[in-house]
Amino acid sequence: MMRSALKIVSWLGIAAWFVVILGFVSGEAEEVLCNRIEVILTDTLQNRFVTESDIREFFQSGGMELQGYPIREINTREMEGILEENPYIRNAEVSTDISGKMEVRIEQRVPLVRIMPKGSRGYYLDTDGKTMPLSDQFTPHIMLLSGNLGARDADEEELKEIYRFCSYVSDHPFWNDQIVQIYRNQKGEYELIPRVGAHQILFGSMEEWEKKLKNLELLYEQGFSAYGWNNYGIINLKYTNQIICTKR
Numbered sequence: 001m002m003r004s005a006l007k008i009v010s011w012l013g014i015a016a017w018f019v020v021i022l023g024f025v026s027g028e029a030e031e032v033l034c035n036r037i038e039v040i041l042t043d044t045l046q047n048r049f050v051t052e053s054d055i056r057e058f059f060q061s062g063g064m065e066l067q068g069y070p071i072r073e074i075n076t077r078e079m080e081g082i083l084e085e086n087p088y089i090r091n092a093e094v095s096t097d098i099s100g101k102m103e104v105r106i107e108q109r110v111p112l113v114r115i116m117p118k119g120s121r122g123y124y125l126d127t128d129g130k131t132m133p134l135s136d137q138f139t140p141h142i143m144l145l146s147g148n149l150g151a152r153d154a155d156e157e158e159l160k161e162i163y164r165f166c167s168y169v170s171d172h173p174f175w176n177d178q179i180v181q182i183y184r185n186q187k188g189e190y191e192l193i194p195r196v197g198a199h200q201i202l203f204g205s206m207e208e209w210e211k212k213l214k215n216l217e218l219l220y221e222q223g224f225s226a227y228g229w230n231n232y233g234i235i236n237l238k239y240t241n242q243i244i245c246t247k248r
Helices: 002-031 053-060 076-084 156-171 209-227
Strands: 035-041 088-094 101-106 110-116 124-126 131-132 143-145 179-184 190-194 200-204 232-236 244-246
Touching: 035 053, 076 088, 076 101, 110 156, 124 156, 143 156, 156 209, 200 209
Parallel strands: 035 101, 110 143, 143 179, 200 232
Antiparallel strands: 088 101, 110 124, 124 131, 179 190, 190 200, 232 244
């Protein structure tokens, strides 16, 4: 009985000690000032739309007084929301710690295809299917879609189909290297421009595009391996059940 009582008293003492320590730490945290800001860009090897200096200048131009101010007064959720309004930032995470450090972790948006309507510099469609503006400080090497296309507020269904097609091409080990540009003519039909081979690929509409690409892949594997890549000038895929090849 005595041992049980001693154990209870011991645990109560430990619990009280923790309460005192936590209260002390909490009180200390209330007085901690922001003494440094660490900006981390998680994907600079792939994209360079924003830099560390861009983020710091953004804080300054926005009148955000951070260093030298209490950590407890920094609204990290609000800062994340403001940062994510930047058209090149996909996700922002802001955190602080008891040492006075504020960490800003930035994930940039990833462009999938550059869409360039006639008479316009165009815009990007990113890997989430959202549009984003061109940048003056970084130009990625990605697929180009040009010709008779809508502006950035183009038909939503049209952009969705373009997004699905370009996502498939980008993820495919062969098509990602082979298809470098897409052109949309006045009839609204697409033409693919290949990296290898001096031929024009008439793709037609985006209807049943997966089947068309499969037919083209079989032609490359079986037909061109036997007859060569440069014997044909036009490959017509408009009709999903057949391929029409015109010799040069």
